[in-house]
Amino acid sequence: MSKRLAQRADSRETEIAAVAADALEGRVPAGSLVCGDPDGVVEAALGGPVWNRYAYDGRPAQPWPPEGAFPGAVLRQPRGWGAFAMTLHALAARLPEGAPLWIYGGNDEGVTSIPKRLEGLFGEPETLAIKRRARVLELRRTGAPARGGLEDWxxxxxxxxxxxxxxxxxxxxxxxxxxxxxxxxxxxxxxxxxxxxxxxxxxxxxxxxxxxxxxxxxxxxxxxxxxxxxxxxxxxxxxxxxxxxxxxxxxxxxxxxxxxxxxxxxxxxxxxxxxxxxxxxxxxxxxxxxxxxxxxxxxxxxxxxxxxxxxxxxxxxxxxxxxxxxxxxx
The missing domain is CATH 3.40.50.150 (Vaccinia Virus protein VP39)
Incomplete structure (x- = not known):
């Protein structure tokens, strides 16, 4: 039973990541930050620096994004709106005004509610892809200040x-x-x-x-x-x-x-x-x-x-x- 359920969870995650990788190919600037990619599917497709909060499969992880300004970022929607808000502020602190952020997730995970939870940090999102019960959103950084440090939370x-x-x-x-x-x-x-x-x-x-x-x-x-x-x-x-x-x-x-x-x-x-x-x-x-x-x-x-x-x-x-x-x- 556990093997079947584990395979089901893995296949769903891979499916969502594949939708994002297909939609973003050729669209993401070099050097953009790839965030929260559990299986490494999006990282493999896009390249660039990576930030994972979780040590998936033994990969490096850290609680806050690396220092520096990035030309863009790609985010796997975190589970839970508290984690989403903290992650959104963390990325906003690393993106200059006008820089793009792409967020992808499953329809049953609340990705359609993201426009209501941007706290002024990003403008109205554009939907780039809807496929396999998943979607990819594109947003642009505004000039609103972010709570940009982990200890702020x-x-x-x-x-x-x-x-x-x-x-x-x-x-x-x-x-x-x-x-x-x-x-x-x-x-x-x-x-x-x-x-x-x-x-x-x-x-x-x-x-x-x-x-x-x-x-x-x-x-x-x-x-x-x-x-x-x-x-x-x-x-x-x-x-x-x-x-x-x-x-x-x-x-x-x-x-x-x-x-x-x-x-x-x-x-x-x-x-x-x-x-x-x-x-x-x-x-x-x-x-x-x-x-x-x-x-x-x-x-x-x-x-x-x-x-x-x-x-x-x-x-x-x-x-x-x-x-x-x-x-x-x-």
Missing amino acids: REVVSVGDAELVSYPGLFAHGRLDPGTELLLGALPKIYADQSVLDFGCGAGVIAHTVRRRVPEGRLTLLDMDSVALHAARQNVPDAAHVLSDGWSAVPAKRDFDLILSNPPLHRGKEEDFGALEALVRGAKDRLKPRGALIAVVQRSAGVGKLFASVLKNVEALAETPQYQVWRGGV
Whole structure:
């Protein structure tokens, strides 16, 4: 099941990118910035400098665009309007007045609503292409000032009983996700000599809770989102931080006594269990003897069978009508 869903998500993303690449061929000035291109399809077609917030397939990522003025930019529409606004301002700060910005995305992702969300930074868009339930828009930079630095978007938000740094577009921004809350309530006692990995850490809510319970514990936080990891460094500074698309930057050696995760189950709008399956299968090779993976997932994921096929002593630690917390050991 997970392989089929992962393939569906990948094919849809590639389809949207192909629409953009076809529409923009020969139109984009040399040296334009290509932004948020998950599969590298648009980058391969257009060339030029690249900015990815996410470390897709192990590629470099950074939370803010490189310095300099660019003659244009091409943007894969970010998921969520908070992330869209922050990204739009970031690019506006790198584009001179009159420079073009091309935005592409799926019709079901809200691309048709973009004209209402430009905050005066860009003029009325022109639609260049509508094909395969995707479209490409062309806009021109106005002279309106932009919030041009990442720290202009820094917020301190209440998450449960903690005050944490967050940025627009981060998972469960400004609230305690119910799945994470269930996981935290099901955690076993953690000891100071144990090594704990927060896999898909986001802003570091899980690791921050572990740190408060075990101040001297050894923590590692991992995420593919460079903005999330930037927040996590501030929320749990005395830890190791790893920018990684899944396990790609983590050696396959038994370093961890405990792996904790609220893993992502979507790629864009598409359901994608590939990251969950990779988490479980990769955990087996990275847990110490008698170590355990504890993850919270939606009940619909049917993760019990996956855990049992890879790990030992599998059990459900907690559940609600929507979520389950599963434990598996080695």
